[in-house]
Amino acid sequence: xxxxxxxxxxxxxxxxxxxxxxxxxxxxxxxxxxxxxxxxxxxxxxxxxxxxxxxxxxxxxxxxxxxxxxxxxxxxxxxxxxxxxxxxxxxxxxxxxxxxxxxxxxxxxxxxxxxxxxxxxxxxxxxxxxxxxxxxxxxxxxxxxxxxxxxxxxxxxxxxxxxxxxxxxxxxxxxxxxxxxxxxxxxxxxxxxxxxxxxxxxxxxxxxxxxxxxxxxxxxxxxxxxxxxxxxxxxxxxxxxxxxxxxxxxxxxxxxxxxxxxxxxxxxxxxxxxxxxxxxxxxxxxxxxxxxxxxxxxxxxxxxxxxxxxxxxxxxxxxxxxxxxxxxxxxxxxxxxxxxxxxx
Ligand SMILES: [Zn+2]
Numbered sequence: 001x002x003x004x005x006x007x008x009x010x011x012x013x014x015x016x017x018x019x020x021x022x023x024x025x026x027x028x029x030x031x032x033x034x035x036x037x038x039x040x041x042x043x044x045x046x047x048x049x050x051x052x053x054x055x056x057x058x059x060x061x062x063x064x065x066x067x068x069x070x071x072x073x074x075x076x077x078x079x080x081x082x083x084x085x086x087x088x089x090x091x092x093x094x095x096x097x098x099x100x101x102x103x104x105x106x107x108x109x110x111x112x113x114x115x116x117x118x119x120x121x122x123x124x125x126x127x128x129x130x131x132x133x134x135x136x137x138x139x140x141x142x143x144x145x146x147x148x149x150x151x152x153x154x155x156x157x158x159x160x161x162x163x164x165x166x167x168x169x170x171x172x173x174x175x176x177x178x179x180x181x182x183x184x185x186x187x188x189x190x191x192x193x194x195x196x197x198x199x200x201x202x203x204x205x206x207x208x209x210x211x212x213x214x215x216x217x218x219x220x221x222x223x224x225x226x227x228x229x230x231x232x233x234x235x236x237x238x239x240x241x242x243x244x245x246x247x248x249x250x251x252x253x254x255x256x257x258x259x260x261x262x263x264x265x266x267x268x269x270x271x272x273x274x275x276x277x278x279x280x281x282x283x284x285x286x287x288x289x290x291x292x293x294x295x296x297x298x299x300x301x302x303x304x305x306x307x308x309x310x311x312x313x314x315x316x317x318x319x320x321x322x323x324x325x326x327x328x329x330x331x332x333x334x335x336x337x338x339x340x341x342x343x344x
Contacts, residue, residue, distance in 0.1 A: 028242045031180045038173040049162045056155045063148045070141045188226045206235035215264030215287035230260035233289035236336035243316035256296025262286040291335045299332035
């Protein structure tokens, strides 16, 4: 058996060590999922807080509007009240008849006096009404002001609680991402902290890589493999690192890789050099960062390495596609499907 990357390792009998192979020795896939989940929770909580803030702003505006319209009514009432009080002052200065109400009591009340008395009654009634209305409005205003104050206080409290929750979620998310980052760094993957994607790969950006066309995924969306010079989509890399660790335990060396992510121009150059041996540019899973071509024995279907891969790679979301067994025959071509590793 030959291989063009490295001599095939004729390692210890497979059956024994296979049973001992842990599911995910590095625990990376589980960690990545936790990190994604945690990042999602943080995002949801932040959205909820923003929604809550806009609800609060709306309810406070409603209260302010109510208070403003009450003030307007109060002012109108004050205007109504003004002539009444002026008339009352006038009456005080020019009492009803020279003897006050005496002529009425003694039965000497003239028509003029009676009219004046009616006016007084009218004025008193109107004044009374205005006073009642004013006091009603005053009570209402006071109630609304108290309500506004309560609302403000409870809103502030709710906001503080939500902000504290978000802080906890952020800390948890940061912690998980740090564990994942540390684990990857320990295994030789150069990675940067989330949020500084331009400086290195971001282990949580797998989903957003879907927004880019085949072969045009920005470097920051891809993560380097332990195998120097090769990159894959972040989730595929993390799964591959786990697969590689299991493979290393089995064969004492890491998986040999000849090709992983291929940019559109790389796909074109491969295609034009060997048209029958490469997918049409823009259609290859290599351009999605989800395929790797392997060597070191894996390229030979009968080899121990190929058989080990067939039996174990699915645990890490990696598989040998059905077409690659025959048309075209590409035993070296392996792919990653996040749906497979989501059932892990
Ligand atoms: Zn391939």
